[in-house]
Amino acid sequence: MKSRPLRVLPGFGLSFGVTVTALSLFVLIPLATLVARGLGMSWESFTGAALSPRALATYRLTLLTALTAGLLNSLIGVLLAWTLTRYSFPGRRLLDGIVDLPFALPTAVAGISLTTLYAPHGWLGGLLGGLGLKVAFTPAGIMMAMLFVGIPFVVRAVQPVLEDFDRALEEAAASLGAGPLTTFRRITLPTLLPAILTGFSLSLARGLGEYGSVIFIAGNMPFKTEVTSLLIVAQLEEFDYQGATAIALVMLAGSFALLLGLNALQRLTLSRREAK
Amino acid sequence: MTTHELALGQVFHLAGKTAREIRRVDWLRVGLIALTVLVMFVLLILPLAIVFVTAFRAGIGAYWSAISHPHVLAALKLTLIAVCISVPVNVLFGVAAAWLITRHNPPGRTVLLSLIDLPFTVSPVVSGLMFVLIFGSQSLFGGWLIEHGIRVVFAVPGIVLATVFVTFPFVARELIPVMEAAGPEEELAGVSLGAWGWKLLRRVTLPSVRWGLAYGIILCTARAIGEFGAVSVVSGHIRGRTNTIPLHIEVLFNEYQTAAAFAVASLLTLFAVVTLALKEGIVRRMENPIEPAERERD
Numbered sequence: 001m002k003s004r005p006l007r008v009l010p011g012f013g014l015s016f017g018v019t020v021t022a023l024s025l026f027v028l029i030p031l032a033t034l035v036a037r038g039l040g041m042s043w044e045s046f047t048g049a050a051l052s053p054r055a056l057a058t059y060r061l062t063l064l065t066a067l068t069a070g071l072l073n074s075l076i077g078v079l080l081a082w083t084l085t086r087y088s089f090p091g092r093r094l095l096d097g098i099v100d101l102p103f104a105l106p107t108a109v110a111g112i113s114l115t116t117l118y119a120p121h122g123w124l125g126g127l128l129g130g131l132g133l134k135v136a137f138t139p140a141g142i143m144m145a146m147l148f149v150g151i152p153f154v155v156r157a158v159q160p161v162l163e164d165f166d167r168a169l170e171e172a173a174a175s176l177g178a179g180p181l182t183t184f185r186r187i188t189l190p191t192l193l194p195a196i197l198t199g200f201s202l203s204l205a206r207g208l209g210e211y212g213s214v215i216f217i218a219g220n221m222p223f224k225t226e227v228t229s230l231l232i233v234a235q236l237e238e239f240d241y242q243g244a245t246a247i248a249l250v251m252l253a254g255s256f257a258l259l260l261g262l263n264a265l266q267r268l269t270l271s272r273r274e275a276k
Numbered sequence: 277m278t279t280h281e282l283a284l285g286q287v288f289h290l291a292g293k294t295a296r297e298i299r300r301v302d303w304l305r306v307g308l309i310a311l312t313v314l315v316m317f318v319l320l321i322l323p324l325a326i327v328f329v330t331a332f333r334a335g336i337g338a339y340w341s342a343i344s345h346p347h348v349l350a351a352l353k354l355t356l357i358a359v360c361i362s363v364p365v366n367v368l369f370g371v372a373a374a375w376l377i378t379r380h381n382p383p384g385r386t387v388l389l390s391l392i393d394l395p396f397t398v399s400p401v402v403s404g405l406m407f408v409l410i411f412g413s414q415s416l417f418g419g420w421l422i423e424h425g426i427r428v429v430f431a432v433p434g435i436v437l438a439t440v441f442v443t444f445p446f447v448a449r450e451l452i453p454v455m456e457a458a459g460p461e462e463e464l465a466g467v468s469l470g471a472w473g474w475k476l477l478r479r480v481t482l483p484s485v486r487w488g489l490a491y492g493i494i495l496c497t498a499r500a501i502g503e504f505g506a507v508s509v510v511s512g513h514i515r516g517r518t519n520t521i522p523l524h525i526e527v528l529f530n531e532y533q534t535a536a537a538f539a540v541a542s543l544l545t546l547f548a549v550v551t552l553a554l555k556e557g558i559v560r561r562m563e564n565p566i567e568p569a570e571r572e573r574d
Contacts, residue, residue, distance in 0.1 A: 009463055010473055012380045018372035022365070023391055026441055030406035031394070037409055076315055083312040087305055095313070097556045101320050103495070104548035104555075106502025108522035109541040112529045113323040116330060116538075123322060151319060180304055209399025212504030212522070216529065229401040229505065236405065236509060241414050248402045255397055 038249040041242055049235075049243035050250045058228040059250070065139055065227070066207030069146035073203045074196050076147075077154020084155070085162040099156070102149050107212025114145055115216040137219030142227060145214045146207035153206070154199030161195045194270050201262035208255050327545045330538040342539035350516040351524040357432065358439040358507075358520065359500045365440050366496045367489070370447025375481070378455040379463065389452075395444045403441050404509025407434055430512030435520065438506040443499045447492035454488035454562075455481070487562045491555065498551045502544060 038046065049055065084096045102110065118125040118135040125136055135141045165188070173183040211229040219225040226234075228251050235244040332339055342348070373392060376382055395403065411418045411428035421428060428434045466480040482489065504522045511518045519527065521544060528537035 008467055009379050009460060010467070010476065011375055012382075015372040015376035015380070016382065018368065019376050019388070022369040022372070022444075023388075026365075026437070026444055027391060027394055030403075030410060030441065031398075033410050034402070034406050076319070079308065079315065080312055083308050087309055089309055093556075095316055097552050098316065098320050098324075100552055100555065101324060101548065104498050104502075104551040105324075106504060106522050106541075106544045106548070108502070108504045108525050109327065109544050109548075110323065111504075112525065112537055112541060113327050115529075116534070117323055117326050123326065124318070148319060148323065205397055209397075209402070211399065211401050211508075216526075229399050232399075232401050232405060233509060236408065239414075241409065241412070244405055245409065248399075248405050251399055252402060255399075259397060 034245060034248060034252070037241075037245045041246065045242060046246045049240075049246035054222055054226075055228075055231060055247055055250075057223045058226050058231045058247075059254075061139060061142070061226070062208055062228045065143040066146055066204050066210075069143050069150055069207045070200050070204035072143075072147055073150045074154050074200045076151065077199055077203075078158055078192065078196060080151075081155045081158035081162055085159055100152050102151050107149065107210070108216075110148055110213040111145065111216035114141075114148060114213065118144060118217065136217050137225065139225060141217040141219070142214050142225065145217050146210055149210055149213050150203030150206050153202040154196060157195040157199035157202070158192055161192055165191060190273065194266050194273075197262060197266045197269065201259060201266075204262075205255050205259060208258070209251070324545065324549075327538055327542050330535060331542040333538075334535040338535060339539045339542075342533075342536035343543060345536075347516045347519070347524060348521070348540055351519045351521045354432065354435065354518070355501055355520045355522075358436050358503075359497055361436045362439045362443050362500045363493060363496055366443055366447045367493065369444070370449075370451050370492055371477070371482075371489075373448040374451035374455050374485075375477075377452055379460055392445050392448050395441055400442055400503065400505025401509055404438050404506040407437050407441070407510050411437075429510050430514075431518060434510035435507050435518065438510045439500050439503055442503050442506050443496045446496040446499065447489065450488045450492035450495070451485060454485045458484050487558050491558050491562070494551055494554050494558070498548065501547060 080099060084092060084099070115136055116122050118128070118141055120126065120129055120134070120136065122136070128135055133140070135144060169187050170183050173187045174180070178186065209229060210227075211233070214227055215230055218227060218230065220230055222231075228247060232244045232247050232251075235241075235247065373388070377385060377388060382388065408429050409415060411421060411434060413419055413422055413429075418429065428437070462484060463476060463480050466476050471479060502522055503520075504526075507520055508523055508526070511520065511523055513519060513523060513527070515524070515527065521540065525537050525541050525544075528534075528540065
């Protein structure tokens with residue numbers, strides 16, 4: 001019903017041509033090359049590289065740190081989104097603008113700044129060191145870097161939902177005797193859940209592939225503090241293109257599977273809510 | 277109890293509840309605001325502050341000599357080249373893709389949308405690897421190129437290609453929702469009044485989506501300047517030749533020239549802060565509809 005008047009507008013051929021050409025040149029051909037390279041490998045050499053003990057250690061570490069960062073980001077994201085949309089206080093707009101800092105700040109800058117901050121004699125590293133906690137050059141440091149780059153995702157996903165949220169529902173719950181926590185848990189949180197999931201999956205995907213902000217603070221010891229993206233670079237520096245390709249394909253397949261799974265989960269929560 | 281009394285009772289109950297509620301929510305409010313400020317201070321403001329503090333630790337003279345070093349200037353030039361190529365490519369593709377998707381409803385729309393988003397889900401390192409596999413000396417095509425004296429990987433073209441790949445979705449992603457929301461009515465009116473082709477795009481579409489476009493361009497520029505992983509893989513790390521600004525920061529930091537690394541990093545941080553301010557301005561513009569006086573000038 002939509003397409004009939006649309007056909008009046010010009011530019012189908014040109015925009016189609018530009019879009020498909022650019023997509024093919026810059027996205028499809030590079031991706032196809034990577035996949036073709038992987039398919040060209042023998043099964044033994046593929047699994048030999050992709051499932052080597054060193055590679056398995058990086059998958060475990062990357063997944064663990066990215067998941068922790070994603071979960072923490074969901075908590076922090078809901079807190080920030082809530083305060084920044086629901087309350088007005090001096091400096092609110094400024095804080096709201098600063099939320100996007102991790103998107104604007106180059107990852108290398110974030111990397112060296114977090115490293116200096118959490119280094120044993122750094123501002124926060126010294127403080128935490130007094131408590132016996134070591135962050136820089138440990139998995140905790142990797143998690144902090146992933147946390148930093150993922151902060152805006154949940155906040156920006158949740159904020160519009162909170163703004164459009166029908167406050168009457170919360171007021172009704174409060175008038176029926178629900179405390180603020182119960183109201184939040186029973187009324188607000190279920191509405192926010194799909195947005196939180198979106199933010200969580202974006203933050204997780206970002207953490208899984210993160211390189212620039214992680215490598216400085218990680219320490220980069222094989223089997224201990226080496227993330228998958230760093231292992232790919234290490235293989236490339238040894239001119240082991242096959243190994244790098246195999247690990248990159250595992251990484252690609254892993255993040256696609258994760259995003260598809262989270263998408264399905266999100267659709268489920270959405271349809272469940274509509275059914276209610 | 278009559279219904280009237282019941283209703284009255286409920287009103288009193290409600291009033292009592294709200295009065296108590298207000299007092300309690302106040303504490304909750306103060307606590308949540310304090311917690312938010314604390315979290316943001318530790319997670320965002322301290323990393324920002326330490327850049328400038330460390331940059332000026334060795335004094336203003338050392339700062340100036342660090343940022344005016346020939347290698348920094350060469351890196352700056354290379355970063356600018358990458359930006360000046362990737363931004364126009366991004367705008368051209370973004371406008372074409374948004375026009376196609378929102379005005380022609382093409383078959384396979386969902387597939388197109390996910391393909392546009394794809395570079396965001398690929399690790400920057402994997403993005404760089406793709407171009408090494410195509411153009412590197414180990415590939416057939418790459419070998420042929422090198423025989424003919426064309427270097428792509430470990431040279432400027434590779435850096436540009438990797439930057440285009442990682443910034444690819446920005447403008448399209450900002451334009452598609454804005455154009456979708458605007459609907460085709462204005463363009464249809466334009467067509468009926470005889471506007472066609474570029475005139476239609478320039479006079480009707482672009483003015484109404486200009487803030488969305490500006491937003492996309494700013495995000496694209498910021499990412500193009502700051503890209504590290506993808507560029508790191510395709511660059512040969514040749515100082516003064518194939519090091520962009522972020523790569524040069526890595527070199528300085530790894531050589532324990534901490535103050536110099538942060539001096540150069542402070543330039544990028546300053547740019548990031550400007551980016552945030554511009555973004556904020558644009559978001560406000562997008563929230564408030566264009567004033568009639570401004571409309572006239574167009």
